[in-house]
Amino acid sequence: MAETPNYQAELVGVFGNPVAENPTGVMQEAGFAACDLNWRYLNITVYPEDLAAAMQGLRAMNFKGINLTIPHKVAVIQYLDAVSPDAQLMGAVNTVRREGDRLIGENTDGKGFLTALRDDAQVDPRGKRVVVLGAGGAARAITVELALAGAETITIVNRTPQRGQALVKLLNDQTPTTAEFVQWPATYAVPDGVDLLVNATSIGLYPDVDGLPSLALDTIRPGMVVCDVIPNPPHTRLLQEAERRGARTIDGLGMLVYQGAIAFKMWTGYDAPVDVMHKALAAEFGQ
Ligand SMILES: NC(=O)c1ccc[n+]([C@@H]2O[C@H](COP(=O)([O-])OP(=O)(O)OC[C@H]3O[C@@H](n4cnc5c(N)ncnc54)[C@H](OP(=O)(O)O)[C@@H]3O)[C@@H](O)[C@H]2O)c1
Structure with a gap:
């Protein structure tokens, strides 16, 4: 019997404001495609007063993880189940990963x-x-x-x-x-x-x-x-x-790619295709 195709992608993304022009998705999606992963990275505008609801939504919709950018890197900590020791020291989280039902805060910068x-x-x-x-x-x-x-x-x-x-x-x-x-x-x-x-x-x-x-x-x-x-x-x-x-x-492009590659590995479990991600981001920046 033919296998039923599974169209449902795994979801990750970034919460922020402004977030429309955040380039991280370009490199993450290039990485997913290179690894043949049915994953999507979404740029999602979240206002400060909506962060609690957005984090609940993340749990409800079974997102595999999320990045946080301005203005949420500090505020998000109160909605997490645990925070890595280095992110705790920094007092800021830029990446959330899942361990079963638990949301764990990390800082990959x-x-x-x-x-x-x-x-x-x-x-x-x-x-x-x-x-x-x-x-x-x-x-x-x-x-x-x-x-x-x-x-x-x-x-x-x-x-x-x-x-x-x-x-x-x-x-x-x-x-x-x-x-x-x-x-x-x-x-x-x-x-x-x-x-x-x-x-x-x-x-x-x-x-x-x-x-x-x-x-x-x-x-x-x-x-x-x-x-x-x-x-x-x-x-x-x-x-x-x-x-x-x-x-x-x-240069800072390498740092940006590596921090994304670390998040990629945390979310998917696969080693990130760093060269593919680097090329995608450099092209986005017109290099
Ligand atoms: N490559 C990567 O992966 C990566 C990751 C994160 C951030 N970044 C980049 O890092 C940069 C800083 O980001 P951030 O999140 O740290 O921003 P931030 O929290 O707003 O800090 C900005 C820093 O720059 C200083 N600054 C800004 N304009 C200045 C000026 N004209 N003269 C002297 N000092 C000045 C500020 O000094 P005051 O305290 O005096 O205001 C402050 O120390 C951004 O360009 C961002 O794109 C890169």
């Missing part, structure tokens, strides 16, 4: 960054001296993972002191690293001995493609690794300047 660092640049964060520009959500995720992975010192350079100081306190109180805060001066000189410089601000993000963090560029040296979280355009002005000075560079 910092893990995506670490994967890019280790796999693409062959850099082990253990014992490294790190400077991070910015103290927002991306900086928080990246620095917590770097600290848990054994980074020796982390300097947070931020325009707004309160945010920078709060992140430094979190790192010093709850991770093994030693962190310090520097309020961003007119031009920041990267100190001698720094191994890793990370731009975790939104400076340089499309359409501000000429944006460049205010740095003394001659303090970027050969041997340093310079990372930018900006995924679009991937080849930011900061990375161009760093290459010109002989530093190794890591």
Whole structure:
């Protein structure tokens, strides 16, 4: 007897506002197609006052997982059954996965960054001296993972002191690293001995493609690794300047693909086709 076709797809997606132009679905759907998985990734507008109902809906409709973006990464925690230890430290969840009926919160942003660092640049964060520009959500995720992975010192350079100081306190109180805060001066000189410089601000993000963090560029040296979280355009002005000075560079497109690949594996159980997902996202960004 012929098998009855099963048209019902497994569902995942992203809750946010605004969310229409969120590009994650492009890479996830490319990954599902490459693995012959009948899965769909939906961009779903959810207003803050509707998040509780949306999370109930997720359970009712048996979604396999969800991403959270602005403004839900913190608020979602109250609707989950458990949160991974690193996401708990960050106080933010960007990915929810299921364990049976339980919804588990994860944060894959910092893990995506670490994967890019280790796999693409062959850099082990253990014992490294790190400077991070910015103290927002991306900086928080990246620095917590770097600290848990054994980074020796982390300097947070931020325009707004309160945010920078709060992140430094979190790192010093709850991770093994030693962190310090520097309020961003007119031009920041990267100190001698720094191994890793990370731009975790939104400076340089499309359409501000000429944006460049205010740095003394001659303090970027050969041997340093310079990372930018900006995924679009991937080849930011900061990375161009760093290459010109002989530093190794890591772009934000790789980080974005890896954080999505980690979510893909959590949801489907399959290793993500990273190259396919990377190509799909690069095409979306016109690269
Ligand atoms: N590649 C990836 O996978 C990935 C993942 C997550 C985020 N991102 C990117 O990371 C960037 C930051 O995201 P986020 O969620 O961390 O945002 P956020 O929470 O709003 O934080 C933004 C940070 O940038 C700083 N900043 C913004 N404009 C600045 C300026 N003109 N001068 C100095 N500092 C400035 C802010 O400083 P103040 O505290 O002083 O305002 C803050 O530290 C975004 O561009 C996002 O696209 C990439």
